[in-house]
Amino acid sequence: MSADRAPLRQALARGEEEGGSIEFKTRLTRDTHLVDGRLESLAAQLRHRVLSGDGEATYVIGVDDDGAIAGISPDTFSESMDVLSLLAEEADAHIDDVETWGIEEQHSSGSRMQSDGIVGIATLQDGPMLETDDEHVVVGTAGHVDHGKSTLVGTLVTGDRDDGQGGTRSFLDVQPHEVERGLSADLSYAVYGFDEEGPVRMDNPDRKTDRAGIVQEADRLVSFVDTVGHEPWLHTTIRGLVGQKLDYGLLVVAADDGPTETTREHLGILLATELPTLVAITKTDMVPDGRVEEVEDEVEAMLREVGETPLPVDRHGIGAAIEEIGTTVPILRTSAVSGEGIDQLDTLFEALPKRESDANAPFRMYVDRSYSVTGVGAVASGTINAGTVEAGDELLLGPMPDGNFREVQVRSIEMHYHRVDKATAGRIVGIALKGVDEAEIERGMALVPRNSEPNPVREFEAEVVVLNHPTRIGEGYEPVVHLETVGEAAVFSPEKGRLLPGDTGRTTVRFKFRPYLVEEGQRFVFREGRSKGVGTVRSLDTS
Known part of the structure; x- marks a missing residue:
């Protein structure tokens, strides 16, 4: 639920205008607004609002026609969003963003109390929901704490040089204590892409519209699952490397430290899961050239110890790395401060092929995280292992602790803060589900088609x-x-x-x-x- 009420105040102040882009609705219900020709009439109204706003309309839900805040229950708001989504589809538009706020009621004593009612704003955009048939490469990063994983990823997705203090890492540190300590204690996600002119990056990764813009504009996407390097959180790193459908592994080794025991453990996990891997030697700006060469020799020796063939890009070129990754392990010298190696990584990620997908297999996704969104309900997040999922699909969720599966339905799908109508194997998505409470969803559960016969085992x-x-x-x-x-x-x-x-x-x-x-x-x-x-x-x- 959004804390900043400025968008709500601005929409109410502007009000509904004949020929304007703002519409007030107390509620939208299936029984009232989708019968007797009302769908076509309301869709035409919505289309008019979108065109009046140069491709964008604002629907304020939970207010009367005069702009007085009425407030509606979360269930009614959820139904209103379902109906609005159908109207938007009919009008060749889509819901791009939803914000909600709680409302207060006047108590008989004169005090004000928070009620269960909510009011919300839905922003609609012209055109259908984003199709996601483009290639989408998912890269898992690993390496010792303070070796520069998050900083390197931050520089790649923004194009900004680091300030030497981990500034480009900051948007990946999602918890307050992580920002204070400079450590990532959970998995983080970042994305950038490529079009015919080259890299498509974000100006402000904290702004969800920037992430959504990358997904919309780029012909090719590269997502990073940025894991942790601190030993107490090794289980989180394992979850990131094993629990995601990754295409490649990126292991970082700091030039001022060299390979550590944690580096070797992470390398073992990457190779054991048969993930094509490359190594980035980071922080090359902090040490003399001789030290960089010494660390590169240590990395080559580490790879040979486990039966892998190193391929130093400085000697063999980026073309050889693109052609031979999987049979060899490319090694690149990089610096988020000086920019060394960033162009080479761009070239590599733009050219690396997507690994063979199970897009034609039956849908399957293991739940990594769950959360609840006011007005939307329970959301299960994870990487699609196989198949395709679409809004409206009927699925099974489980197993529950007793071994049974729960029947659920896909309310909507979101990828990198952008709503999509379907998603395929390899995509990191959030799936809003009908038929289950968020508290019942646990990490490790799976989503499969309702007509399947899943057989859980002990x-x-x-x-x-x-x-x-x-x-x-x-x-x-x-x-x-x-x-x-x-x-x-x-x-x-x-x-x-x-x-x-x-x-x-x-x-x-x-x-x-x-x-x-x-x-x-x-x-x-x-x-x-x-x-x-x-x-x-x-x-x-x-x-």
């Missing part, structure tokens, strides 16, 4: 590789398993009784508390203390 067989463990893994070992967006305690039962560091072997994995939707071939990461490993689901126990 137990499965897996092949695992132990990356790091102080002793051995035996019967009853209890790590946290990260599979898609699932992060759940599980019990291991190794086939041969134990697994040693560096071992590859089979084990039964049983979730301790509840079932999840798991499929053969899915990759996962497990960790417990300093113990870490990766695995692949081989068979399911559906009994």
Whole structure:
């Protein structure tokens, strides 16, 4: 709910005018406004408002015709938005933004009290909702804390040089304590793109219209899932790398520090999930050239230790990196302060192909986050794993703790603050759902078609590789398993009784508390203390 009431005051002050772009509505209901030819009449009115506003109209919902604030319930406002969306579609327009405010009621004692009623403004734009058939590459960043991941991403999406104090990182730090400490404690998302003239960047990443503009204007999109590097939050990094449908990995190594144990762990996770990866050596402006060369040699040695072939771009060129990423690991020298390597990264991200998509498979999305929007309701956010979803689709959400799935319907879809009519595999989206409360949605749940027959499991067989463990893994070992967006305690039962560091072997994995939707071939990461490993689901126990 918006705190700044200025847009509401301005709209009420301007008022409805004959031939103007503002319309007041107390409410819009299906039973009243979509029957007996009213849809066509109201759509014509909406079209007139949009044309009067040079392609933009403002609908104030929850006020009387004279501009007096009436206030309506959240459910009624939600229905009003559904009806307005249908009217806009009929009028070849779309809802671009919605803001809502609570209202106060006069108490008999003279005091004012907050009521349950709300009033809202919907901004409508000419033209249909954005189609998203363009290529959209999703890149996951990883690396040690303070090695410059967020700063590098900030410079890429804005084109601004950093001030040497992490200024371009600031818009990715979404919590107040993160801004104070200069650390990112959750996943952040950023986007930029390319058109025929080159990069399309944001002037102000804090302004959601800038992000929406990138999605609308660019022919090709590049999204970053910017993860964390601090050891206490390693589970968040794992969630970012395993729980998203990524196309490429970007591992950063600071020139003033070099590869660390965390760097090696993140590299292991990237490679174990079979993600084509490149390495950016950051902060090259802070050290002599000799130190940069020394760190590059350390990175090459680190890659060779795990069986990968390094490809230093300074020696082999950006063209070789584009052609050979996946079979080699390109290494670039970069600085967000001096701009070194930024043009090369632009060239790389503009040219890298989208990895093969499961767009034609049945729809599936694992929930990463959920939240509630006044007037819209429960929203499930995540990356679409497979298939396509459209507004109005009927889906199943689950499994719930008892193993059952809930029937839901897609109210609307949003991608990077821009409402879209459909989205396909690989897109990071927020899906507003009818039929479920936000409190019932949990990370690790999945959305699948209603006509499917999902079979959640508590137990499965897996092949695992132990990356790091102080002793051995035996019967009853209890790590946290990260599979898609699932992060759940599980019990291991190794086939041969134990697994040693560096071992590859089979084990039964049983979730301790509840079932999840798991499929053969899915990759996962497990960790417990300093113990870490990766695995692949081989068979399911559906009994």
